[in-house]
Amino acid sequence: MSGEQTVKDIMIRKVITINKDASVEELSSLLVKNKISGVPVVDSSGRLVGIATEGDLIIKDSDLHFPRYFKLLDSIIYLESLNKFKNNLKKYLGTKVGDIMTSDVITVKEDTAVSEAADLMIKYNINRLPVMSNKDELVGIVARADIVRSMIK
Numbered sequence: 001m002s003g004e005q006t007v008k009d010i011m012i013r014k015v016i017t018i019n020k021d022a023s024v025e026e027l028s029s030l031l032v033k034n035k036i037s038g039v040p041v042v043d044s045s046g047r048l049v050g051i052a053t054e055g056d057l058i059i060k061d062s063d064l065h066f067p068r069y070f071k072l073l074d075s076i077i078y079l080e081s082l083n084k085f086k087n088n089l090k091k092y093l094g095t096k097v098g099d100i101m102t103s104d105v106i107t108v109k110e111d112t113a114v115s116e117a118a119d120l121m122i123k124y125n126i127n128r129l130p131v132m133s134n135k136d137e138l139v140g141i142v143a144r145a146d147i148v149r150s151m152i153k
Contacts, residue, residue, distance in 0.1 A: 007117050008110040010150045011131045011140030017042045020049055020098035027052055027097050040130045040138055041101045048130055048138045050101035057100070107132045110139060118147050 017040045018027055030039060031054060038053035107130045108117050117129055121144055131140035 005114045005150055006110065007108050007112045007114060007129075007131050007140070007142050010114060010146045011110075011142045012146065013140050015040060015130075015138060015141045017046075017138070018052065018097055019044065020096065020101065022097045024057065024095055024097065024100060027100075028057060031057075038128055040105075040141065041097055042138070046138070048105065048107070048132070050098070050103040051105045051128075051130065052097050052101040053127075056102065105130060108142070109134065114147060114150055117142055121147070 016030065016034055016036065018030055020041050020043055027039070031037065038051055038055075040048055041050035041052050043049050106120055106124055106126060108120065109132055112131075120129060121127070128141055128143040130138055131142055133139045
């Protein structure tokens with residue numbers, strides 16, 4: 001499809017990021033101050049290592065419950081995901097952004113079609129996609145709102 005808009009055409013180039021060693025309080029303050037719901041997380045060299053969102057903070061502030069289980073003979077059978085509990089426990093106890101962030105980040109390249117970015121957001125139920133250059137450097141971010149705005153131009 002020639003002429004289709006790419007992510008590069010609609011992305012926000014001035015990306016607000018946070019270092020993985022920053023405190024959870026710094027993350028909260030950054031999100032509130034900038035009126036945003038999530039930020040890419042970078043290491044000391046500026047490389048993308050994760051994404052931290054309000055959802056990650058909410059887990060930290062929630063009541064954590066051990067998964068329900070029952071015993072059958074000499075085995076314990078969990079009725080809920082034990083891995084999910086372990087991940088939530090790590091976030092619940094975390095004090096640094098690196099402890100609570102999501103490290104499996106879905107990204108797009110600059111030349112990705114806007115429609116493809118929208119499909120990824122829908123498929124994975126995410127609100128934003130970090131945009132990477134061909135050299136795997138973070139060069140922008142595209143949010144659902146950017147896609148909606150691109151539809152009315």
